[in-house]
Amino acid sequence: MIASGHVDTFARDHLPPPQQWPEFLFELPELKFPDRLNCAVELLDRAVERGWGDRPCVIGEGVHWSYAQLLAQANRIAQVLVDDMGLVPGNRVLLRGANSPMLAACWFGVVKAGGIAVGSMPLLRAKELTQIVQTARVSHALCDARLAEELQRARPDCPTLTQVMLFHDSELESRMANRPQGFRAVDTAIDDVCLIAFTSGTTGQPKGTMHFHRDVMASCVCWPPHVLRATADDRFVGSPPLAFTFGLGGLLLFPLHIGASTVLLEKATPDVLLGAIARFKASVCFTAPTSYRAMASQAGQSDLSSLRKCVSAGEALPAATRELWKQATGIELIDGIGSTEMLHIFISAREDQARGGATGLPVPGYRACVLDDQGRELPRGQVGRLAVKGPTGCRYLADERQGTYVQQGWNVTGDAYLIDTDGQFVYQARTDDMIISGGYNIAGPEVEAALLQHPAVAECAVVGVADDERGQIVKAFVVVKPGAAADAALVKTLQDFVKQSIAPYKYPRAIEFRDSLPRTETGKLQRFRLRQ
Numbered sequence: 001m002i003a004s005g006h007v008d009t010f011a012r013d014h015l016p017p018p019q020q021w022p023e024f025l026f027e028l029p030e031l032k033f034p035d036r037l038n039c040a041v042e043l044l045d046r047a048v049e050r051g052w053g054d055r056p057c058v059i060g061e062g063v064h065w066s067y068a069q070l071l072a073q074a075n076r077i078a079q080v081l082v083d084d085m086g087l088v089p090g091n092r093v094l095l096r097g098a099n100s101p102m103l104a105a106c107w108f109g110v111v112k113a114g115g116i117a118v119g120s121m122p123l124l125r126a127k128e129l130t131q132i133v134q135t136a137r138v139s140h141a142l143c144d145a146r147l148a149e150e151l152q153r154a155r156p157d158c159p160t161l162t163q164v165m166l167f168h169d170s171e172l173e174s175r176m177a178n179r180p181q182g183f184r185a186v187d188t189a190i191d192d193v194c195l196i197a198f199t200s201g202t203t204g205q206p207k208g209t210m211h212f213h214r215d216v217m218a219s220c221v222c223w224p225p226h227v228l229r230a231t232a233d234d235r236f237v238g239s240p241p242l243a244f245t246f247g248l249g250g251l252l253l254f255p256l257h258i259g260a261s262t263v264l265l266e267k268a269t270p271d272v273l274l275g276a277i278a279r280f281k282a283s284v285c286f287t288a289p290t291s292y293r294a295m296a297s298q299a300g301q302s303d304l305s306s307l308r309k310c311v312s313a314g315e316a317l318p319a320a321t322r323e324l325w326k327q328a329t330g331i332e333l334i335d336g337i338g339s340t341e342m343l344h345i346f347i348s349a350r351e352d353q354a355r356g357g358a359t360g361l362p363v364p365g366y367r368a369c370v371l372d373d374q375g376r377e378l379p380r381g382q383v384g385r386l387a388v389k390g391p392t393g394c395r396y397l398a399d400e401r402q403g404t405y406v407q408q409g410w411n412v413t414g415d416a417y418l419i420d421t422d423g424q425f426v427y428q429a430r431t432d433d434m435i436i437s438g439g440y441n442i443a444g445p446e447v448e449a450a451l452l453q454h455p456a457v458a459e460c461a462v463v464g465v466a467d468d469e470r471g472q473i474v475k476a477f478v479v480v481k482p483g484a485a486a487d488a489a490l491v492k493t494l495q496d497f498v499k500q501s502i503a504p505y506k507y508p509r510a511i512e513f514r515d516s517l518p519r520t521e522t523g524k525l526q527r528f529r530l531r532q
């Protein structure tokens with residue numbers, strides 16, 4: 001065993017028992033890492049050593065930091081954490097802020113100091129912050145002053161959280177001002193935890209997923225070079241928060257790993273994102289399917305000529321959305337399924353492999369299959385539970401649900417999938433979202449995909465609702481496009497439309513019109529709220 005660089009061993013002490021770990025695969029040559037490594041050093045100090053110091057690195061509102069500048073900021077934050085806030089390697093540090101260069105500097109400062117970064121979505125309330133602080137036994141927090149109130153409200157129930165420092169024209173910056181720009185990073189082991197990411201799960205107690213320095217590096221050498229294939233001249237932009245591993249990877253780790261630059265936007269609604277692509281001449285975009293759908297209808301008003309690669313994740317990408325985006329921009333979306341447990345994307349397709357309705361192929365470094373209820377591998381074409389293994393995998397922080405996500409060495413994501421004859425993985429539904437109506441298994445997203453083909457439909461969500469006769473019936477919640485009349489005639493039109501395009505028994509027997517649909521901060525539909 002490699003000696004830990006941590007003094008506070010809480011994370012290591014609360015890893016799942018060895019027999020509940022997934023099997024890890026390190027077959028790719030690029031996954032051979034040394035025993036000791038600090039991923040913040042690998043990504044930041046190494047970048048400067050390679051001669052990228054003056055290259056543009058992180059860009060925000062009125063901020064343009066080169067690699068050397070981001071490194072200096074991270075080093076100063078690390079010193080404040082250690083000297084003024086008493087951070088000891090292994091301590092958990094809550095990061096609270098909208099995406100910004102300063103939040104990125106805090107992430108690297110924490111990790112260089114041997115701390116464990118615990119991200120939190122900006123919209124979280126005191127109750128949810130308390131759950132995170134208590135579960136991860138968080139001792140320190142770096143918090144954007146504009147989001148301080150909710151954290152203060154949480155503090156009475158968070159006795160472990162003794163050190164809170166605010167940033168954004170606040171104490172952190174004034175303490176950083178007189179620090180030297182160098183800092184010797186803590187010499188961590190490759191299997192020391194550097195990140196606890198909480199699942200954006202739509203129900204229940206949040207789960208903390210623990211990731212090692214090695215996992216961060218592994219995520220940088222699998223999907224990005226093999227599927228995304230961005231270069232040092234690319235400029236990344238997107239909407240997911242850095243507290244969501246989709247955003248952390250796509251908007252921070254991956255661009256820095258290759259010497260590219262990244263635009264961190266505090267708010268990235270579809271219209272803001274479109275404007276930012278034009279203004280910053282961004283070339284690689286990360287956001288959710290609904291955001292692409294919304295942007296497609298306004299794409300004509302912005303100069304998107306700089307854009308060359310667009311990544312969609314977080315939810316299934318409907319074929320209609322892929323098509324709309326291609327018509328609007330000429331760009332073939334790169335779809336990818338990832339999870340907080342796996343850290344990042346593990347099934348995806350390059351532009352030339354992309355196929356409407358399919359997620360893609362296992363990312364190099366990963367293996368995936370579809371299992372039946374007994375854990376046996378199913379033949380192609382049959383719907384079952386998606387299972388995956390690779391260099392990253394699920395390690396919940398002291399959580400009994402480890403045994404649900406990891407079964408016989410496989411990470412079982414909770415998604416129903418089939419593998420088609422070309423080996424492409426085709427998403428069906430969340431396993432617990434499958435609708436069983438009159439003896440038929442119906443995947444809500446398939447009905448959604450059919451509805452989205454109709455010109456009157458802006459957004460929709462399909463769920464199963466209880467029905468005396470059929471057990472469940474298919475019900476669609478539909479947001480209509482401006483100008484379309486949400487009336488009984490449209491209900492009939494949409495029902496007939498679905499019957500024309502997929503098996504008629506899947507048509508929505510009930511349709512309800514809504515002004516908007518409930519979504520998580522990471523853009524996922526909250527189907528459970530529609531079932532209630």
Ligand code: 3UK
Nearest residue numbers: 200245246313314315316336337338339340344413
């Ligand atoms: C669903 C998808 C179909 C799927 C994530 C990329 O979403 C991420 O992490 P979460 O923990 O959720 C994981 C679940 O979300 N999902 C995500 N992407 C797709 N379903 N097609 C997709 N392309 O149910 C999965 O199990 O919030 C995504 C990178 C990092 C991430 N954390």
